[in-house]
Amino acid sequence: MEPTLYPLKFKPILKDKIWGGPKLRDALGKNASDKAGESWEISGVEGDISVAENGFLAGNSLQDLAEIYMGDLLGDSIYERFGVEFPLLIKFIDAADFLSVQVHPDDALARERHNSYGKTEMWYIVESDKGQLIAGFNQELDREQYLQHLIGGTLKEILNFEAVASGDIYFMPAGRVHAIGSGVLLAEIQQTSDVTYRIYDWDR
Incomplete structure (x- = not known):
């Protein structure tokens, strides 16, 4: 039996952009530059898969967690439809331009x-x-x-x-x-x- 899940936090994936600004840092408290355009909060996009940063599961990728916890993490119907591919990308965007x-x-x-x-x-x-x-x-x-x-x-x-x-x-x-x-x-x-x-x- 796998250990009980708990509220997971994921390390933001920060992306500087030509149109980015300082609000991800100044308004949201991210460790970001003054040209940061995006902060990916949870992502299953290949090459940019989120990694847990709290609790005993810290360091595990979202995909790893989906493989271990399956429907307990994603919901049974979502797991049946998408498998370990997390179907949503959630991000903040700061557009200075x-x-x-x-x-x-x-x-x-x-x-x-x-x-x-x-x-x-x-x-x-x-x-x-x-x-x-x-x-x-x-x-x-x-x-x-x-x-x-x-x-x-x-x-x-x-x-x-x-x-x-x-x-x-x-x-x-x-x-x-x-x-x-x-x-x-x-x-x-x-x-x-x-x-x-x-x-x-x-x-x-």
Whole structure:
């Protein structure tokens, strides 16, 4: 019989980004630089699998723990569906500047092209300093119209910008063009995937 589970804490996986800022350190108390863009709180993404940092299980990876505790850790139905692959990636994001305008594939396309899950996301706005985000387009478009704007350098004219406030919640399904804007600190819950198609990066 395995020892009883207890509330687990995992070591954050910090990632500096060109658009990152100091809020992961200053607002959330992370041991992060002033260009830290992401803190992955729990991850089963290959190459970035979380490691427990408290109690007698400290030092064990999330995958190791799933192999040992199976449904007791993940829930029986989740274990039956995903096995030891933890299905969620939970992170904090500090955007001192706009992230790239991007889109993620759904499960079917991601499986076909990348042998991966798709990437549907949910955002909770922790702090907003006159922050914005982009969610889809501001008008109906067909493929030809979209490509004309993309090639012609006028993509910003058709993007849907929204002001955000602390406490706002956004659902970003796979396939929706989006970007997090400057001045936003948010928590993100997403599928276990790191597949991103970048459309526009503000001429950086």
